[in-house]
Amino acid sequence: MILFGMIAYVLAQFAVGIWVSRRVKTEADYILAGRSLGPTLVAFSVFATWFGAEAIVATSAEVYDKGLSGALVDPFAYGLAVIAAGALYAATLWRKGVTTFADVFRERFSPGVEKLVVIILLPGSVFWAAAQIRAFGQVLSSSSDLSLQNAIILAALLVASYSVIGGLLADSVTDFLQGTAVIVGLIVLTITVAVAAGGVAPALQNMPVDHLVLATEAHGTPLELTEAVAVAFFGSFVAIELISRFLGSRSAEVARGGTIAGGTMYIVVGLLPVFLGLAASGLVPSTPELKAKLVDSEQVISVLSEHYLPQWHYVIFGGALISAILSVVHSALHASGAQVSHNIVVRLVPTIGIRGKLIAARLSVVALTAVAFVLAITSDRIKELVEIASAFGSAGVFVSAAFGLFTRFGGAASAAVSICLGTLIWAVGRFVLEWEAPYLVALGCSALAYVAVAALTKETRSP
The missing domain is CATH 1.10.1740 (Rna Polymerase Sigma Factor; Chain: A)
Structure with a gap:
């Protein structure tokens, strides 16, 4: 029942995406939403694009394993990178009137550098999408009798269908709905866990003492910690998934303000998985039911939800979590597919036509989804995929x-x-x-x- 409830929730998001995507007639509509996004949609789209598997599933797992040091990269380094991007260059890129990030390199340097940027950044986006597909599979697997492999296969099929349907406008509208659902869901889960434990302090009292230390041996040497923060910050600063969000804004001021607001939301909401990871590190060892269910630390959020929330609440929260992951993976595939089609395919076939450009963009997304699926099913950890995605x-x-x-x-x-x-x-x-x-x-x-x-x-x- 839980699995069917989550899938029904996701299908409802599909319906919204299909309804909005009726306005997609050209490549510009698909990639940039006709440059019509207002500040609310930009902020929520930026937030939902970043706040996916690594922010919920991986961060809670890192904090569960390592304490507060597991939160230095996510949400703080990632969130600050988004805020910095909004403050420093979001308005500048919008004023240039570019369609993709690679267009900037064509204008400033050369067509050769433009294509090089597309090729170099492509693997990172695919790894990012693979991390989301694996997280999707983790949630489906922990909520049903499906094996992790079969759950990832189902996740990939849903992702492929979802990603092809709508462009940036449909994605932004569903981002707003999905972002709201995730925020409410995390707040409800946090309050429920705290109340069940007798308060915030009792929920945290049994966690390991070293979990409150910001830099522990479990996180590695200071150089390794600096490396991890640098990868998250600089990798996110030039991420095409982020840039594609604010290029669809209706003005330069909206691009700047919406991006900064989205980054701020990311840090604030990102503190909730941090609390849940800390609470779980103390609650799981002392609660036999939780200990029996928690096979992998990446299932912390799913196990806490299933244990503490009523079934119908858990279905809603699980659906919200999955739809948030869908938002992130769609952003990665949409942005990278747009660059492949716009900056390579269309350049090679200048007579392709309006309809041909739209088809090329969608087919590029399908092809990249297949590659991301292979990576998701052959990888062991979400965190490893995210690190490679940000650094590549x-x-x-x-x-x-x-x-x-x-x-x-x-x-x-x-x-x-x-x-x-x-x-x-x-x-x-x-x-x-x-x-x-x-x-x-x-x-x-x-x-x-x-x-x-x-x-x-x-x-x-x-x-």
């Missing part, structure tokens, strides 16, 4: 974007070398040499490479 290729892209947006220094060669070198160094350091801080090294090398190539070639953008 973003070091060089961040450096090139910073120089490109805020200076006239450097050109196509410096940007291309910076992006390629940053990606290569991070990949070798992360997977081959197993450095403690491959992302920090990649950031530094990307910046040096950009400056060196620009100085040697005397590249400067014309006024």
Whole structure:
């Protein structure tokens, strides 16, 4: 019954998306919602895009395992990155009138750098989507008799169907509904757990003492902690999922204000999974029923919900959690699919036509969903997928974007070398040499490479 209730909840979201998507007639409608989004839709869309699996499932698991140190990256580093993006460049990008983030690199550097950015950022978006699909499967599996593998398969089928239906406008409307449901659901669950334990203090009194320490040995060395924060912050700062949200705003001021509001909401609401993770670390060992159900720390939220909430409340909360994950995964697939179709397919086939552009965008989303499914079913942890998603290729892209947006220094060669070198160094350091801080090294090398190539070639953008 619980599984069917959750699926019914999700199908209701599908219906809303289908109804709104009737207005999608062109590629611009699909990708940018006709630049019609107001401040409320932008704020909730930014919030719902970021507040998914890693913010609810993974953060509560990290805090359950490691205490407060597990919250330094999420919600704080991610939330601050969104706020910084809104304050520093959301309005600037909106005024440029670009359709995708890659368009900025075409305008500032060259068509070659534009395509390079699409290719470099694509794996990160797919890993991000895979993390959401795996989280979706975790929720379905913990709420039914489905094995995790079968639950992930069902999750992927629902995601593929949901992602193709509507564009940014449909996504933003459902983001508002889903974001509201998740906020209310988390508040209700937090209050219920606290009341059942006799109050906030009693709920936390049995947790391990070291869980209140911000930097513990469980989190690694100070360098590893700095690396994790840097990956979350700089990776999110140039994330195409975030940028696609505010490019659909109806004005530059809405783009800036809505993004800042969405980031602030993220941090505030993100404190609720932190509390639940801390509470669970004390409640689970002393409650046999919870201990028997909690097979994996990534199921903390699901187990607490099923144990403390009445069944119909749990169905609603589970549906809200799933719909929030759908919002995040749709954003990742929509943004990356839009860049593949708009910045590569359409450029290669200039005679494709209005309908052809829309079909290309939707087919790109379907193809990327299939790849994300394979990654989700072969990965062991959501957190690992999220870390790779945030780090892959973003070091060089961040450096090139910073120089490109805020200076006239450097050109196509410096940007291309910076992006390629940053990606290569991070990949070798992360997977081959197993450095403690491959992302920090990649950031530094990307910046040096950009400056060196620009100085040697005397590249400067014309006024």
